[in-house]
Amino acid sequence: MIDHGNFLKKTPGRQDRRHNKARIVFAVLAIVVAHVFVLLAILLAQPLWSMSKTGLALAQDNQETKQKRVYTNDDWPFNQPRQSPSSSAGREGETNPSLTTDGGGKIAPYVPTPMSVVEKMLEITGVTAKDVVYDLGSGDGRVVVLAAQKYGAKSVGVELDRGLARESTEKVQELKLESLVTIIEGDLLKTDLKPATVVTVYLLPSANEQLRPILEKDLASGTRVVAHDISIPGWKATQEETIQVDGVTHFIYLYRIPDAFRR
Numbered sequence: 001m002i003d004h005g006n007f008l009k010k011t012p013g014r015q016d017r018r019h020n021k022a023r024i025v026f027a028v029l030a031i032v033v034a035h036v037f038v039l040l041a042i043l044l045a046q047p048l049w050s051m052s053k054t055g056l057a058l059a060q061d062n063q064e065t066k067q068k069r070v071y072t073n074d075d076w077p078f079n080q081p082r083q084s085p086s087s088s089a090g091r092e093g094e095t096n097p098s099l100t101t102d103g104g105g106k107i108a109p110y111v112p113t114p115m116s117v118v119e120k121m122l123e124i125t126g127v128t129a130k131d132v133v134y135d136l137g138s139g140d141g142r143v144v145v146l147a148a149q150k151y152g153a154k155s156v157g158v159e160l161d162r163g164l165a166r167e168s169t170e171k172v173q174e175l176k177l178e179s180l181v182t183i184i185e186g187d188l189l190k191t192d193l194k195p196a197t198v199v200t201v202y203l204l205p206s207a208n209e210q211l212r213p214i215l216e217k218d219l220a221s222g223t224r225v226v227a228h229d230i231s232i233p234g235w236k237a238t239q240e241e242t243i244q245v246d247g248v249t250h251f252i253y254l255y256r257i258p259d260a261f262r263r
């Protein structure tokens with residue numbers, strides 16, 4: 001006896017054939033889509049890899065440029081205008097004519113050192129109450145005031161700009177620091193630096209160049225010279241530090257007399 005019921009179940013009907021076809025089409029489509037994905041991944045991987053390599057190289061290059069940066073007279077921050085004067089004591093930019101008669105003059109514009117950088121400069125120099133700190137081109141007096149306030153050091157600010165010299169003198173009086181701090185309204189290139197045991201500078205490269213022979217002649221052995229952002233050309237620093245302020249890298253160079261220039 002033939003079991004027609006079973007026979008009918010096992011033989012694929014038209015509907016089953018359609019289902020099978022659909023499955024085959026679906027499988028082919030899935031394979032095609034998978035291949036397209038693999039192909040896209042291969043195509044994208046190449047540029048992404050080279051982009052990440054370029055990014056890395058750029059970052060490294062940036063870092064190296066920052067470290068090796070050499071400032072010139074036209075460089076930041078000296079081409080930036082200063083902020084408005086904080087005191088009415090005198091107009092900034094005004095110079096006593098008697099101080100500039102024989103060719104002397106302003107060898108750097110006024111750009112204040114951020115206070116966190118001033119703190120770091122004095123800290124790495126190891127200033128103590130036994131020191132005599134000279135800030136050459138002392139601006140608003142922030143370096144000499146901090147040296148006296150924080151370390152009890154005697155300090156002398158030399159500033160050619162009449163307005164700034166008056167402003168800083170007033171600040172010293174207000175803070176009752178006259179016994180420790182002296183502001184000289186004068187030309188730093190004509191100032192006797194022999195009493196200094198610490199000298200701080202934030203001047204143009206050409207100014208540091210002019211100053212170097214004076215420092216070499218006047219400063220006693222053991223004196224420390226600390227320069228913000230602009231190194232002393234031809235000198236060898238015993239320590240170099242960087243400090244970030246508002247996303248800007250500030251450089252600090254510490255020199256010891258006579259190691260800085262005696263080979």
Ligand SMILES: C[S@@+](CC[C@H](N)C(=O)[O-])C[C@H]1O[C@@H](n2cnc3c(N)ncnc32)[C@H](O)[C@@H]1O
Binds near residue numbers: 135
């Ligand atoms: C970049 S500012 C530095 C101010 C301060 N030392 C500081 O770090 O905040 C340079 C200063 O040097 C002063 N200066 C320029 N030429 C000078 C000179 N021949 N004698 C004395 N001061 C001078 C400028 O008036 C200015 O205040």
